[in-house]
Structure formats: C-alpha cells, structure tokens
Amino acid sequence: MVARVQLTEADRAVMDRIMEHGWGLDLDYWTIARIALARSLQLPSAPSPQAYPIMPSQERGVSLHPAQLIGESRSGDEDFSDVYRAMLSVYEGISLFGDDAAFHMVLQRHVRRGLATLSAEWMPDTNFDAYLLRELFPEPALDQDSDRAVDLGSQLSRLLTELGADARLVQTDEGPRITRFTYQLTQLDDFARVKRGEDKISFGLGLGEGAASVSGAAGERQIWIDIARTSSKWRNVEWADIKPCLSSAEAVAMSLAICLGTDVLGKPLLIDLVEAPHLFLGGTTGSGKSMTLHSILLSLLSAKKLPRLLLIDPKSVEFNGYKSLKNLEGGAILSSPADALKALNELIEEMDRRQKIFADLGVRDLEEAQEAGSDLTRIVVVIDELGDLFMQSDEIEIPLIRLAQKARSAGIHLVLATQRPEAATFPGMLRSSVPSRIALTVQKASESRIILDEGGAESLLGRGDMLVKLTGRQPIRGHGARIQPSDIAG
Structure with missing residues (x-):
C-alpha cells in the first residue's frame, strides 16, 4: 500500500x-x-x-x-x-x-x-x-542592467537642467529596490529646486507618484536621487542573507543588536535596541509589519545573552512559532487583555525591584549592575496589534507609559506594533516616551505623522519598505527581510 x-x-x-x-x-x-x-x-x-x-x-x-x-x-x-x-x-x-x-x-x-x-x-x-x-513566476531581475541605469541617468540629468539646477552625475548605485544617483551641485540653492521638483522628476521619467526621492548626501554639495524600480525588478532580501551581520564587529559592539533588513543599497540595517530604547512600528496590511516584527525577534534570539521575552498577541496568530521558547516570560504567549495587563503591572514591580538592587550595588543601570556581578538579564516586551489591545482595555496604556518612561535603566524595553497608526492607538504621552519609530507603508500622510512626526511613509513601496527614525536622528530608508516559517522554526 x-x-x-x-x-x-x-x-x-x-x-x-x-x-x-x-x-x-x-x-x-x-x-x-x-x-x-x-x-x-x-x-x-x-x-x-x-x-x-x-x-x-x-x-x-x-x-x-x-x-x-x-x-x-x-x-x-x-x-x-x-x-x-x-x-x-x-x-x-x-x-x-x-x-x-x-x-x-x-x-x-x-x-x-x-x-x-x-x-x-x-x-x-x-x-x-x-x-x-x-x-x-518572478521576472528575471534587471538590477545590474547598466544600460538601463545609464539611460535613466541621462534622463535625470536633462530633467534637473529643466528644473534650473546645475548638477553633475558622479555615481550610480543599485540597491535591492532602488537605483541611487549621486549628483554634485554647483549652487546651494539648487538643492531646494530639486527637492521641490520630486513629483516633476517622477512625472518626467514616466513613473508613478513618489517614485523619485531627493535627499542630501554625505559629500559637500551632493544630493541623492533614489528612483524606485517596479516590484518585478526587486531583489528579495532573505533572513539568511542578513543574519550573518549579527556576528559582525558593529553588531558585537552593540548591547542588543537588531537587524531590520538592509539599507537602500543592500547593506545590513543594524540598530541597538538598548540605545533606542523602545520602538514603535506601524504599517497597513501588506506593508511588511509582521515580517519586521519577526526580524526583531529573530535578532533578539541570536543574542549571545538571550533577553527574556514577553510576547503579547491579541489575535493569537503572529507569535505562535515562538511558543516553545525557553526564555519566554511566563512560559506562554499572552492574548487576553487581562493577562497582558497583569504581566505589564508585574514588570513595573520588577522594574522597581531592580532599581532597589541598583541602589544597593551603587550602580545606575543594568549594564553597570552586570559589570558588578549581577545576573539580571534584559527583558523585551513585544506587542503586536497594540490598537486591538487598547480597544479591549484602555487600562493597558497606564503601565505602558510608566515602563516607557522609566524602564530603560532597568533593562526593560518595549516594541509596540499596530496596523492602525492613529492617536487612539499611539496616544500623546506614550508617543513622547517612545522616540524611536519604524514606519512601513501607510495609507495617509496623517498616519505617517503619527509614527514619524512627519510625512513620507504614505509613499513607500510596501512589502517591507520602511523609514527608520531613531532618537535624535533623521529618518533613513530600508527594506525588510522576507522571513520564512523555517527561519522561525530554525
């Protein structure tokens, strides 16, 4: 048989x-x-x-x-x-x-x-x-098509002249989803002219609205013009492609390294959660929000000293692959508002307990306590669909605000995510205490402003295209990795 x-x-x-x-x-x-x-x-x-x-x-x-x-x-x-x-x-x-x-x-x-x-x-x-x-049935990638890049560069140079800017093309780079053109400007005022002409550049190239993005480059009087390619010409970034960066010297120097994906040129996009010290991310359906959460969790699980994880998932869907983790706080993934509220209040008690330990040791924070011999470990709270949680229990906001304001020194960090970035799901007091943000594609400029305090996320390309705004820095653009179920299981 x-x-x-x-x-x-x-x-x-x-x-x-x-x-x-x-x-x-x-x-x-x-x-x-x-x-x-x-x-x-x-x-x-x-x-x-x-x-x-x-x-x-x-x-x-x-x-x-x-x-x-x-x-x-x-x-x-x-x-x-x-x-x-x-x-x-x-x-x-x-x-x-x-x-x-x-x-x-x-x-x-x-x-x-x-x-x-x-x-x-x-x-x-x-x-x-x-x-x-x-x-x-993906189409063959054209990322290395030099003839296409040369032709696009020629069109761009002509359009910049029409905008009244005196600019010279000095470099062309290909990333996973965009082609970046670096221009040298003659006059400082030319930057403002080109920036105002972003939509005209997109139109002149025969591309959709938001296809061209202008920003200042690192060199003197240099600008970057990023041109988005069609999705059939994207190069997917897999978790296996970026995971090795967590062993790099840059990542090892961080307290809690997270690889979100790559920057626009394909280099690993690393951040330190301890420096953040909390993250808020938002994006609509299909934006890649869930993949970004998985990248964060997989990065945390790659740390030499594993943090304890408190995972809260009101829909009981996204975190199922992590239910057998040994470093799972409480031994289970929480879904009910009552359980979430209880766990967050217990974390406040843990925060206060740690502060007393620090006082006894004569240290200021967890890092100094560990150097003094303490075996305390970091704790990371990851909440998916914060909006759903708030809709079911408005009491959740109170412990979250307190943790966001005071938990950094105790080694407790928050990662909060929602599909609906609005004032009700990211209220003012919580927003001011979580200064590091990740915006994936949203539907309206007003939603982008909720996340980043500025527009831009409404023009992203979806499927992991993101703007990352860390404390005190300008937003940088990146592309998230595609996470497979086997990556989580492995």
Whole structure:
C-alpha cells in the first residue's frame, strides 16, 4: 500500500481559506497542495523535521495519495515521481530513490511548509492570482542592467537642467529596490529646486507618484536621487542573507543588536535596541509589519545573552512559532487583555525591584549592575496589534507609559506594533516616551505623522519598505527581510 501524505487540521484551514477568499472556488485539496509543494521548492533550504514533523492521520485533516500530488504510479508521462525524487534528493542531500517511506515523508514536509509559507505571505484581502504570479513566476531581475541605469541617468540629468539646477552625475548605485544617483551641485540653492521638483522628476521619467526621492548626501554639495524600480525588478532580501551581520564587529559592539533588513543599497540595517530604547512600528496590511516584527525577534534570539521575552498577541496568530521558547516570560504567549495587563503591572514591580538592587550595588543601570556581578538579564516586551489591545482595555496604556518612561535603566524595553497608526492607538504621552519609530507603508500622510512626526511613509513601496527614525536622528530608508516559517522554526 502506498503511503499517503497526511496534512493537519491547520493545513486544511489554510487550503479552505485560499479556496474561499483567494479563488472563490470549491477545489480538490490536492490542487492547493501542488501549489504549496511548488512554493516550498523555491525556498533556499530544506524544511526542518522539527518544525514539520511527520503527522498521523487526523480526523479533520486531509489525506492525499501521491498519485494526486505528483502522478505516482500513473501510466506514461503522467508520472512525475522520478522528477520529484531527483529534485528532493538534491534538496535534502540524500538519495530518495528506492526508499519510498523516506520520499513520502520528505514530500509531506514540503507540502506542509509550502502551506505555512502561503499562509504567511498571502493576505486574504489581496489578489491571490497576483501573489502566485509574483512568487511562482518572478521576472528575471534587471538590477545590474547598466544600460538601463545609464539611460535613466541621462534622463535625470536633462530633467534637473529643466528644473534650473546645475548638477553633475558622479555615481550610480543599485540597491535591492532602488537605483541611487549621486549628483554634485554647483549652487546651494539648487538643492531646494530639486527637492521641490520630486513629483516633476517622477512625472518626467514616466513613473508613478513618489517614485523619485531627493535627499542630501554625505559629500559637500551632493544630493541623492533614489528612483524606485517596479516590484518585478526587486531583489528579495532573505533572513539568511542578513543574519550573518549579527556576528559582525558593529553588531558585537552593540548591547542588543537588531537587524531590520538592509539599507537602500543592500547593506545590513543594524540598530541597538538598548540605545533606542523602545520602538514603535506601524504599517497597513501588506506593508511588511509582521515580517519586521519577526526580524526583531529573530535578532533578539541570536543574542549571545538571550533577553527574556514577553510576547503579547491579541489575535493569537503572529507569535505562535515562538511558543516553545525557553526564555519566554511566563512560559506562554499572552492574548487576553487581562493577562497582558497583569504581566505589564508585574514588570513595573520588577522594574522597581531592580532599581532597589541598583541602589544597593551603587550602580545606575543594568549594564553597570552586570559589570558588578549581577545576573539580571534584559527583558523585551513585544506587542503586536497594540490598537486591538487598547480597544479591549484602555487600562493597558497606564503601565505602558510608566515602563516607557522609566524602564530603560532597568533593562526593560518595549516594541509596540499596530496596523492602525492613529492617536487612539499611539496616544500623546506614550508617543513622547517612545522616540524611536519604524514606519512601513501607510495609507495617509496623517498616519505617517503619527509614527514619524512627519510625512513620507504614505509613499513607500510596501512589502517591507520602511523609514527608520531613531532618537535624535533623521529618518533613513530600508527594506525588510522576507522571513520564512523555517527561519522561525530554525
């Protein structure tokens, strides 16, 4: 008897959601499973056996015959099993020819990972066909097309002349999503002329509104003009691409290094949470807010001295992959407002307790206490969907404000996220106590001002495009990494 590929009740729910909200059709489950298998095979590493263990048949799960998935045992050119055995043998680094049981186990892991990836990447309120075209059939990248960059530079130089600016192109750089042109200006007043002409530059190049961004460069009388490319020409940044930066000298010198992704030229974008010392991030559906949260958490889990994590997720969705962490505060991910309020108030008590310890040791903060021999560790509170939490309990605001104002020296840090950046979800007193912000794509300039105290985030490109504004600094633009379920499981 040929072994079947067993999928869980949760896997079935993903397939049901795709059929209902993605296509509006009642299809056979193997149709979605084939797509999931294809998506998993695009990922750079094999699925973890720990993250996707072999599952027995479940009453409300799905049982698929390999013939439905890959045509196994069918006649003629309908049987693709040898093709999949060859691909998966290379992928897994073992031979799957002659070992049906191992082959079917690997096949099951890939289908399950593919379904988890589809669930994480596709938003039910967005076009599923467009998602499949983008992920399964990406166009060849044109990032290194020098002819295109030269042509664009020539057009830009002509447009700057039309704006009345005397500028000379000195350098062209390609990043994951933008092409950056560095210009040398003759007159200081030319910067204002070019800045006012951002929309005219976009229009003159035949690009959409907000495609051109002008900013001051590091060199004397130099400016940067960043031109956004179409999404089909983006270069995706994976977690595996940026994770090594957490071992760099720059990261090691930080107290609690976080890699958010890359800057516009593809260099790792590192920040120190201790210097922040708290973060607020906001962005609409599809902006990449969740991926940014995962980058923050994965960075924290890469620290040499792991911080304790208090994770609060009112929707009980985003943090499920972290529920078995040993450094999870309280041993569980919190979802109810009552549990969240209790935990935050307990953190205030912990903050006060630590301050007394510091006084006894004659030190000012956690870092000095650790140097004096204390075994206290940092604590990071990560809250997803702060707006939902406030809607359910307005009492949450009080302990958050107190922690934001006084917890830094005690080694307690806040990371607060919301899809709805508005005054109700980021009130004034809390806002003034959380000066470091990350804005992903928002719908309106007013939402950008809630996050950054200035506009700009309404013109971002989505899918991880962000503006990072740290305490006392100007915003810098970056691109978030694409986090796969296997990154979290690993």
